[in-house]
Structure formats: C-alpha cells, structure tokens
Amino acid sequence: MISLVTGGAGFIGSNLVDFLLEKGHEVVCIDNESANNDKFYWNNKAININVDVCDYKVLKSCFSNVDYVFHLAAESRLQPAIENPIQAVYRNCVGTATVLQCAREVGVKRLVYSSTSSGYGNNSYPNVETQSDDCLNPYSASKVAAEKFCKMYSDLYGLETVVLRYFNVFGERSPERGQYAPVIGIFQRQKDSNEQLTIVGDGTQRRDFIHVKDVARANYLAATQSIDEFGEVFNVGSGKCYSVNSIADSISSNQINIPPRSGEMDTTFADIKKITETFGWKPEIDVIDWIKSQ
Secondary structure (H helix, E strand, O other), X not given: OEEEEEOOOOHHHHHHHHHHHHOOOEXXXXXXXXXXXXXXXXXXXXXXXXXXXXXXXXXXXXXXOOOEEEEOOOOOOHHHHHHOHHHHHHHHHHHHHHHHHHHHHHOOOEEEEEEEHHHHOOOOOOEOOOOOOOOOOHHHHHHHHHHHHHHHHHHXXXXXXXXXXXXXXXXXXXXXXXXXXXHHHHHHHHHHOOOOEEEEOOOOOEEOEEEHHHHHHHHHHHHHOOOOOOOEEEEEOOOOOEXXXXXXXXXXXXXXXXXXXXXXXOEOOEOOHHHHHHHOOOOOOOHHHHHHHO
C-alpha cells in the first residue's frame, strides 16, 4: 500500500508517517515547513517532498499510485488564524480542495481529513458529532468548511472520505516554543528551563487530551476499515477532560497566570462512542499517566 501524508513532517503528521511505515506502507510525505514549529521531522524511509498543498500542478505529480491520503497540512493554530484569517482560509480551504481534487483524479481508495474539535465551540458537552457547528474563530470556521468539502466530494464525486475531529493532542514531538504552542509542550519546556508555568486565564478551562499515537492509530483504522457512509465526522478524544490547572499541577508548582485569550472554548470533552463502535478504536494513553512517566 502507498499512503500520502500531507503535513507529514509536523507533530502529528510525523508520528502518523512512522506508524504507517511500521505497518508496511510505502509513504509519500509532503510538507512545506510553513508551520511555526521548533523542528520538522522527516523520516528517511519515506519519500519526502517539500511542496505547498495549494500548488495543484506540483501536488498532482506526487499522487502517482497512491492508495490512501491523510490530509493534515493546515494553518494549525488558533491564535495565528485570528491574526491572519485570510491565510487560514487559503491554507485550510483551498489547500483541502486541492488535495481532494488530486485524490479524486487519481482514484485513491480513501482520504482521511484531520479536523478539529474547535468546530463545536461552546456547545454543551460531552461533544457529540450530531451537534451543530459553533465556530468561534477563523481557524475553526476554515477547518469545518473543509469538512464540508470532504462530504461534498463523497456525495458528488464518489470519493471515499472520513473526517476526524481531534481534541487536544499531546505527546512526543509536540511544539514547545511560542505562546500558541500546545499547552503541555509549553509547560514541559518551561519546567525544563526552570521557568514559571504560564497558565492562560484562571486555569479552570477544561480540555480533553488525546495522545498522538492514539491519533495515528485512529487515522490508520479510518482509512482501512470497511464502513457504509462517507464524509462522516468522528471525534478523536480520550472521553475525559482535565482542567489546565490540574495539568500544570502534575508538572510543576512554579506557576503564574497570564491574561485570558479571546475566541477560545471553555471546555473540550469528546463523546467517542461513534468512533469506537465504527472502527473499534479506543484511546490507550492517559495524559496524567504520560506526564508522570516523563
């Protein structure tokens, strides 16, 4: 099997590339290193190509004989999208439409799209896939719009697509630099540097943390398992939620609170019944256990 991973040198994408290689897939890894990451991770066992997913002509040439597509390339952080919404819409909507069109034209078996739990906004929780969208910022609006492209390509063109809504992903290779990096990565870097942990707001906001290896496994199952309906959304979370304060307390007592940020959800909490029943997936790594093991 040949799998193509966009955003494959980033945090989640590189873990997925490794997982697919371990499963015996040949992997085409695409990334243009545009994310504000500390480091990019290129696996030398993959076919690595530096290309922008919005560049149709060049991207199309990367799709030869591809069976599965995992689309992770995106403007992947909330606050930069608020600061530059046009760029977020271009990368997340035009980029996704370009990847879908290439996949359609070469006849891939299935495309799995990486989306975000921020599409739920301030819906009641736990969040279930039947809830209406409540996009609070350009990041979530552009990611959810791209979900609609996936559903349309399934309904109109017959391309098999699956949409995965990630909750708060943590684990190995998580970015640690910049105020908008994932919170656990920031806290770990601050602890290692003997700095105070910077808790945004009062820290009572709650998050559903899911390990990156559990996310990689969810992608693999979503691509390879038989299902009846396509263009469907599936939550990828732990089914638990912890306050930011409790995460901070598990890392260091040296803490300081900084002002809250606009456009962010108060609570993320996944209902994972649908993905468990459909793909037989369930999370294996608890965030507190993982922090204690570091």
